[in-house]
Amino acid sequence: xxxxxxxxxxxxxxxxxxxxxxxxxxxxxxxxxxxxxxxxxxxxxxxxxxxxxxxxxxxxxxxxxxxxxxxxxxxxxxxxxxxxxxxxxxxxxxxxxxxxxxxxxxxxxxxxxxxxxxxxxxxxxxxxxxxxxxxxxxxxxxxxxxxxxxxxxxxxxxxxxxxxxxxxxxxxxxxxxxxxxxxxxxxxxxxxxxxxxxxxxxxxxxxxxxxxxxxxxxxxxxxxxxxxxxxxxxxxxxxxxxxxxxxxxxxxxxxxxxxxxxxxxxxxxxxxxxxxxxxxxxxxxxxxxxxxxxxxxxxxxxxxxxxxxxxxxxxxxxxxxxxxxxxxxxxxxxxxxxxxxxxxxxxxxxxxxxxxxxxxxxxxxxxxxxxxxxxxxxxxxxxxxxxxxxxxxxxxxxxxxxxxxxxxxxxxx
DNA sequence: TCTGGGGTCCTAGGACCC
DNA sequence: TCTGGGGTCCTAGGACCC
Numbered sequence: 001x002x003x004x005x006x007x008x009x010x011x012x013x014x015x016x017x018x019x020x021x022x023x024x025x026x027x028x029x030x031x032x033x034x035x036x037x038x039x040x041x042x043x044x045x046x047x048x049x050x051x052x053x054x055x056x057x058x059x060x061x062x063x064x065x066x067x068x069x070x071x072x073x074x075x076x077x078x079x080x081x082x083x084x085x086x087x088x089x090x091x092x093x094x095x096x097x098x099x100x101x102x103x104x105x106x107x108x109x110x111x112x113x114x115x116x117x118x119x120x121x122x123x124x125x126x127x128x129x130x131x132x133x134x135x136x137x138x139x140x141x142x143x144x145x146x147x148x149x150x151x152x153x154x155x156x157x158x159x160x161x162x163x164x165x166x167x168x169x170x171x172x173x174x175x176x177x178x179x180x181x182x183x184x185x186x187x188x189x190x191x192x193x194x195x196x197x198x199x200x201x202x203x204x205x206x207x208x209x210x211x212x213x214x215x216x217x218x219x220x221x222x223x224x225x226x227x228x229x230x231x232x233x234x235x236x237x238x239x240x241x242x243x244x245x246x247x248x249x250x251x252x253x254x255x256x257x258x259x260x261x262x263x264x265x266x267x268x269x270x271x272x273x274x275x276x277x278x279x280x281x282x283x284x285x286x287x288x289x290x291x292x293x294x295x296x297x298x299x300x301x302x303x304x305x306x307x308x309x310x311x312x313x314x315x316x317x318x319x320x321x322x323x324x325x326x327x328x329x330x331x332x333x334x335x336x337x338x339x340x341x342x343x344x345x346x347x348x349x350x351x352x353x354x355x356x357x358x359x360x361x362x363x364x365x366x367x368x369x370x371x372x373x374x375x376x377x378x379x380x381x382x383x384x385x386x387x388x389x390x391x392x393x394x395x396x397x398x399x400x401x402x403x404x405x406x407x408x409x410x411x412x413x
Numbered sequence: 414t415c416t417g418g419g420g421t422c423c424t425a426g427g428a429c430c431c
Numbered sequence: 432t433c434t435g436g437g438g439t440c441c442t443a444g445g446a447c448c449c
Binding site: 397 | 414415416417418419420421422423424
């Protein structure tokens with residue numbers, strides 16, 4: 001056996017972190033032991049289940065479904081509002097703890113990490129239980145640890161039975177432990193692909209593993225070959241310690257009411273552009289592609305993007321381009337969600353040199369000034385006048401102000 | 414009171430060039 | 432007056448992840 005990887009996954013992350021926080025602040029009930037969820041606020045149309053306790057799961061409550069449906073299944077459900085800055089702290093604390101054992105850590109998402117534990121060839125099980133015990137005792141929440149010789153199998157293993165468990169899934173265990181599982185349990189097989197595969201009789205991971213490569217490629221192209229090798233347990237990537245470059249930055253919001261006027265649409269798009277621009281400048285990046293997406297009252301999606309001749313980074317420019325695109329796609333139907341994002345990012349140093357135009361210079365100084373104030377005193381301190389008498393937030397988007405930008409995940413592990 | 418927000422990657426089709 | 436094919440860039444849309 002060449003290498004050993006761990007995949008460490010927080011059990012019901014947001015809910016566990018709320019429970020740990022509550023208990024450590026004098027609370028007397030453990031949310032994990034009653035039917036409870038972390039969820040959004042339905043009055044602003046953010047009402048979905050973000051995380052659920054195991055007792056809530058027993059009622060059939062599912063992550064991603066509306067609170068309305070969840071409450072139908074379990075009327076006594078306790079609903080806890082989300083506090084993202086707490087989750088970032090909890091996640092950081094967990095990574096610090098794991099760093100006692102290795103510096104080969106890849107943060108895969110807020111509640112998952114991969115580690116290369118090849119140095120613990122002899123006693124990986126002991127190390128795993130030590131990490132799991134330390135997290136429980138010091139931080140107050142539990143994790144699942146999956147162990148294997150590649151990251152894919154480690155990730156599949158951590159998903160077996162929960163909570164607070166350690167599982168191995170080495171190559172010689174694939175046939176017995178992974179192949180009998182439902183095809184939908186395989187990494188990268190979502191609901192659409194699962195349905196497609198089952199339509200042709202491929203019901204388990206083992207069924208897929210034994211299919212013919214040509215047949216799968218002709219049918220499902222590149223993603224098909226990807227899941228085929230996953231089904232066979234083939235995956236070769238290393239833990240990447242260094243952060244990958246960011247490919248895009250975007251913010252979106254579901255509006256508290258259906259938007260029907262150009263004035264309100266403008267405010268939402270400006271608020272989102274403010275956050276996107278702020279994050280872009282914080283990374284010292286600029287963008288060549290600007291995109292707007294909207295979802296209307298009956299959930300139809302539309303999007304439009306444009307590649308510019310020159311990269312930009314000012315809020316005003318992002319907003320102007322986004323508005324042009326918006327006007328091209330909006331037919332006047334009521335809107336419930338806006339999103340503004342930028343991609344084709346490059347370092348802004350080269351651009352600054354070529355920036356001789358006066359408006360750019362002005363925009364830059366203005367943005368820098370506003371960014372500094374917002375970083376120091378918060379995003380509410382400087383507000384464009386258009387927001388003064390509206391109920392719309394002047395800066396819209398969910399990335400915490402002090403958070404570092406780090407890429408969340410890749411298709412390939 | 415029904416349905417979030419942050420991402421990455423892939424494909425298909427059209428435009429354009431040689 | 433036609434016909435062709437490869438390569439690249441761009442956009443829209445969709446699938447998946449947490």
